[in-house]
Amino acid sequence: MADVVIIGAGPAGIFAALELSKRSPELDIVIVEQGKDIDERSRTGKEMVIGWGGAGAYSDGKLTISTDVGGQLSTLLPEEDLLGLLNEIDSVYSSYESCGDVFSIDPDHAAAISAQARLAGLVYIPTKVRHIGTENCYTILKNLRSVLDKRLRTIFNTKAVDIISENGRVKGVNLSDGTTIEAPCVIAAPGRVGSSWMSSQAKKLGLETHPNPVDLGVRVELPAVIMEDLTDKAYETKFIYYSKTFDDRVRTFCMNPYGEVVSETVGDILTVNGHSWANKRTENTNFALLVSADFTEPFDDPIGYGESVATMANMLGKGVIVQRLGDLLSGRRTTASRLMKCSTKPTLKQATPGDLSYCLPYRILTDIIEMLTCLDRIAPGVNSAHTLLYGIEVKFYSNRIRLGSNLETQVEGLYVIGDGAGITRGLIQASCSGVIAARSILKDN
Ligand SMILES: Cc1cc2nc3c(=O)[nH]c(=O)nc-3n(C[C@H](O)[C@H](O)[C@H](O)COP(=O)(O)OP(=O)(O)OC[C@H]3O[C@@H](n4cnc5c(N)ncnc54)[C@H](O)[C@@H]3O)c2cc1C
Numbered sequence: 240m241a242d243v244v245i246i247g248a249g250p251a252g253i254f255a256a257l258e259l260s261k262r263s264p265e266l267d268i269v270i271v272e273q274g275k276d277i278d279e280r281s282r283t284g285k286e287m288v289i290g291w292g293g294a295g296a297y298s299d300g301k302l303t304i305s306t307d308v309g310g311q312l313s314t315l316l317p318e319e320d321l322l323g324l325l326n327e328i329d330s331v332y333s334s335y336e337s338c339g340d341v342f343s344i345d346p347d348h349a350a351a352i353s354a355q356a357r358l359a360g361l362v363y364i365p366t367k368v369r370h371i372g373t374e375n376c377y378t379i380l381k382n383l384r385s386v387l388d389k390r391l392r393t394i395f396n397t398k399a400v401d402i403i404s405e406n407g408r409v410k411g412v413n414l415s416d417g418t419t420i421e422a423p424c425v426i427a428a429p430g431r432v433g434s435s436w437m438s439s440q441a442k443k444l445g446l447e448t449h450p451n452p453v454d455l456g457v458r459v460e461l462p463a464v465i466m467e468d469l470t471d472k473a474y475e476t477k478f479i480y481y482s483k484t485f486d487d488r489v490r491t492f493c494m495n496p497y498g499e500v501v502s503e504t505v506g507d508i509l510t511v512n513g514h515s516w517a518n519k520r521t522e523n524t525n526f527a528l529l530v531s532a533d534f535t536e537p538f539d540d541p542i543g544y545g546e547s548v549a550t551m552a553n554m555l556g557k558g559v560i561v562q563r564l565g566d567l568l569s570g571r572r573t574t575a576s577r578l579m580k581c582s583t584k585p586t587l588k589q590a591t592p593g594d595l596s597y598c599l600p601y602r603i604l605t606d607i608i609e610m611l612t613c614l615d616r617i618a619p620g621v622n623s624a625h626t627l628l629y630g631i632e633v634k635f636y637s638n639r640i641r642l643g644s645n646l647e648t649q650v651e652g653l654y655v656i657g658d659g660a661g662i663t664r665g666l667i668q669a670s671c672s673g674v675i676a677a678r679s680i681l682k683d684n
Pocket residue numbers: 246247248249250251252271272273274288289290291292293294295296297298299300301302303309397398399400428429430431432433436493501503512513514656657658659663664665666667669
């Protein structure tokens with residue numbers, strides 16, 4: 240028996256637990272996490288996104304304090320309330336460790352970048368970002384573990400198998416060790432890694448869902464000096480481009496000045512991602528260029544589509560593929576000897592030199608090439624033959640579950656939060672969602 244069961248110890252689950260235990264210390268709260276405790280985790284393979292801290296533990300630790308990016312909570316909450324909550328969460332992160340710099344772009348600089356962007360055919364979205372850095376973000380989540388360890392129970396290496404409901408009310412959770420925890424409130428926070436499990440639970444419980452688009456593209460890596468003018472002022476510069484050929488929306492995502500490209504295991508697939516340390520610099524900057532693939536009927540499996548594209552890249556490259564932009568544009572493969580001649584030194588050493596045009600759909604490749612040309616007008620050098628492209632970067636978003644503004648589902652007492660609900664896409668909105676669910680439970684009790 241428990242008062243609240245939380246499934247998943249990522250930022251969403253942790254912040255729900257923090258809020259509940261802080262405001263109502265008498266509550267009996269249990270967190271069920273399929274992975275290991277934070278000290279026992281490693282940064283390789285599937286463990287990179289599983290265990291205490293979830294995908295946040297080895298993330299770049301960028302807190303984007305904006306209602307426009309990092310999730311769709313603004314569709315459920317008034318703009319001002321959400322902004323207030325984002326600032327509140329930012330200060331909680333800051334109180335658990337020295338917390339990096341806040342890059343809040345000055346309005347004159349923003350106006351200048353905006354004007355330049357327009358001339359280049361791009362839209363610039365100014366954002367306020369705190370860059371915590373990978374090592375500091377890990378420490379914050381570790382500190383939160385120590386605090387919460389005294390207040391609640393966490394069961395590691397155990398999966399929530401089934402959420403139980405009766406007459407439209409949640410009853411508890413069946414676990415992979417054969418036990419059942421009965422509880423009047425369940426918060427499911429399974430993250431992207433748990434999205435297919437969450438989809439199957441939603442189906443079983445009769446929850447209404449609809450698919451989110453899948454984002455596909457590449458990770459771009461280039462000498463940091465090329466983007467320095469932008470990244471020094473704003474850290475993360477977000478641009479949107481509507482492609483000439485397809486009128487698709489292409490966007491920059493997760494910019495990591497002086498950072499590293501990393502591979503990420505999603506199920507059985509290897510994809511790419513990026514991060515940067517607070518106290519260690521490489522010579523390169525990386526960012527993703529992503530195209531949203533949104534399908535209409537009869538096809539309703541964007542996740543399956545993204546998996547197929549990424550699987551093809553993995554099949555050809557036996558993992559992640561890296562290609563010089565010059566080789567891609569000349570219609571030839573990058574080989575090991577061509578990569579040796581590249582003036583941009585790859586930070587992901589395990590990537591296989593290859594040919595992305597064999598695995599990226601024409602539409603997406605065209606969108607990306609067009610956007611690189613536009614970006615070059617803002618940051619000359621982006622469209623250089625020596626720019627590296629890693630593929631495939633895929634962002635699978637869980638099916639969006641129908642939720643009330645308090646993140647409760649149609650099953651009373653069952654909340655679904657964070658990236659696993661298809662409602663958030665980043666640390667700060669995932670954390671916010673935990674607090675929203677916790678406050679709703681506290682109000683009802
Ligand atoms: C390399 C990398 C860099 C990133 N950089 C940034 C960044 O700079 N800024 C940013 O905003 N975001 C970043 N992100 C994304 C961010 O980490 C996620 O958006 C965030 O962690 C989502 O939080 P969550 O709690 O919803 O899910 P997760 O963090 O994914 O946590 C979910 C947890 O639930 C557990 N779980 C799943 N299913 C079950 C089950 N059935 N039973 C028990 N446990 C289960 C999982 O093991 C996992 O630990 C990055 C991600 C990666 C991988």
